[in-house]
Amino acid sequence: MYSSEINDFLNKGGISVGDKVKIESDDVNIEGEIMPKTEVGNPDTLVIKLENGYNVGIAYSSELRISLLNKRKGKIEFPKAKIRPNKDLPSVELIYTGGTIGSKVDYKTGGVYMLTKPEELLYEVPEVSEIANISISNLFNIASEDMSFHEWQKIAEQAAKSLNKGARGAIVTIGTDTMHYASAALSFMLKNLNAPVVLTGAQRSSDRGSSDAFFNLKAAAKIAASSDIAEVGICMHSSSSDDRCHFIRGTHVRKMHTSRRDAFRPINNRPIAFVDQKLNITYKDDYAKIEARPKEKVEAMTRFESKVALVGIYPNSDPAILDFHVSRGCKGIILEGTGLGHAPVSTIHDELNWLNSIKAAVDAGVVVGMTSQCIYGRVNPNVYRNLRILSTSGVVYCEDMTPETAYVKLGWLLGNYNAERAKDMLNKDIRGEITKRIEFDENFLV
């Protein structure tokens, strides 16, 4: 129920839930339908559904003026307090793991907290129940920064189990901050994948007017229920307005902004598909159809070597950091080099020369991979003399993988293969994570 102030405000204007209204103040001027209050919403926030289907929340104040535009005809569709199963629709598993999409603001403290029931997520997006027959796996309720490979393993197991039991696709709702690490991990962990596994989340919690949760979830459900995609990817807003989501391959994606709704960007790749507000899917030209995909059962290869590290190289950086990681038993290290994949290897400043520490790590049997802190582009050991020195020291140049993808891949490889095999596979394409050399203009900021 809305607060008594909002109820009074509506009653005085002869307005009921479902009516189309205009609301004005010095700051506000919008038209839309009054939405019913739901379990997860703030009673002091009036929720209005705009023409484009998007909900905005307006904090009630006595400054607001309301006028009736159209009385609603017929019965009001209240959000469902339960998910209504519909076996005629494709079955989709929603794997719930926490994150902002499963959080709400506690108006007492102003902080964002987690929902207690994942079902609440669907109450405000009844359209999802018209897209797919959703079942929910409530795995855990964990914040993005606390996600580790332990959680990725459980998600992969659940996804494989659900798909092997006949689910048409899977949605994973998850925190955004480390979503691209998780999407890379699931890409490697799920072998013979023959269905879409769609990670989604929200940059702004679902009780905010500007929340991206609803559209992201609808688009993810559409991809999971009916797309030709058979791989792991991230489905989030592709622009800062609410008009389009994109589905990006799980190994070629990165969170590139702290707060924007379109924070997730493809890196050295193009989105595989776009989903518009009407939930039409368009694919990139050359995307292969699902019929060509493996017919075997999905296999969850979830082993992961925890002793891996991602190490930045920057001016004045201390090469002893490598010795530290080796001393901690590290089995694999991904370096974030400068430019094309550089580390200082000259004797200009002896204490800053990384060569001996890199060689010592390689000699100790550690698999060392090189990526670029530029993020976009490709490392290349053949351009500069210093790079040739590095590549002959046993460092594996990781082509156009992001540091994050290379890190996750190396942990996965070392969990499943011996060091020699892992080293050999690190710069070979396994799950679409390494792309062929393409035009310069193509692989940047698409």
Next chain:
Amino acid sequence: MYSSEINDFLNKGGISVGDKVKIESDDVNIEGEIMPKTEVGNPDTLVIKLENGYNVGIAYSSELRISLLNKRKGKIEFPKAKIRPNKDLPSVELIYTGGTIGSKVDYKTGGVYMLTKPEELLYEVPEVSEIANISISNLFNIASEDMSFHEWQKIAEQAAKSLNKGARGAIVTIGTDTMHYASAALSFMLKNLNAPVVLTGAQRSSDRGSSDAFFNLKAAAKIAASSDIAEVGICMHSSSSDDRCHFIRGTHVRKMHTSRRDAFRPINNRPIAFVDQKLNITYKDDYAKIEARPKEKVEAMTRFESKVALVGIYPNSDPAILDFHVSRGCKGIILEGTGLGHAPVSTIHDELNWLNSIKAAVDAGVVVGMTSQCIYGRVNPNVYRNLRILSTSGVVYCEDMTPETAYVKLGWLLGNYNAERAKDMLNKDIRGEITKRIEFDENFLV
């Protein structure tokens, strides 16, 4: 001199240096003027100046066909083997430090090596001598990845010295991989700056047809010689075609691609100015004119604390890395947190909880700052409960600074102020490195 094959090729067609020609093969179809061969060029590469003033190098092969379009009238302007001083032009100091712009390909090994004489840089860009009266400070010949604060100190000293002696501006030619660290360092080190200090370089060496060296250098010279700018910044290509350079504030810029000519992008900022092919400068709307700048002498505050570290936080990252840095005597640490500035602080996986290590570092007197690995956007300690825990532990949230700028700033602060003062200044704006909160759409991928 060109190779005898190229000389024969030209002679047979009755073609001399300076003539306008058409050159064709299965791969090539271009029109332009035959350029003379210079000291730094490869004798087997025919250099053609295109209509837009851009030089392309064509590897000679017997497949090439050449036809004369126009015989050159008048005297040929050979590139100058010496810089011709012109005291009527603004005096600009070119501070030479190495990098790709000062490198060429050794065609025996295929590797890129450094030039021996910085003057060679200007031989192929005679236009620079028509923009400014250039004097060269040949500081060193060092690759980007080997640059440390020692070099930044010398560059800052030279820039202050030259400007205080009356130079209208300074150009710093420097390697691109760590150029944005250097531009941040010079921004902080140069106090009372009243003139442009323009860092430039090349993504592709100057003997390559696709080199960006020439236009970057001309644009940088124009900014240094005649702009209203009085700060440190980077002047490089702003698009992948050769039509425009931009000048970006030195504290708000990052190399975002390994190889593209437009790799340098403003982060949470807009370029201060653009320079087109005709060397016209346009400023962003609200840019203050140079007249308002300090009249004092430029002061080089070059002290720098070498014991600072930039530490990435990622799923499964080992918090003991902080203890390691503290044990090495580290005085300042910048964390690259996830999203809005997170580190794992829950007890879900005790061995992955960073809170105790962060607190121990703060308690040991280390200044700890938080940035975001998203790169774009702003950290914000007030959104999530976990972030509030972190901010009360003494971590300084670094607003919209990139991790790289925050790292350089902290080293500079700790070199010049005590820890308490440094901590206080870390998230206060000193050199334009912290911007006010702006619209979401404004601070992304401009």
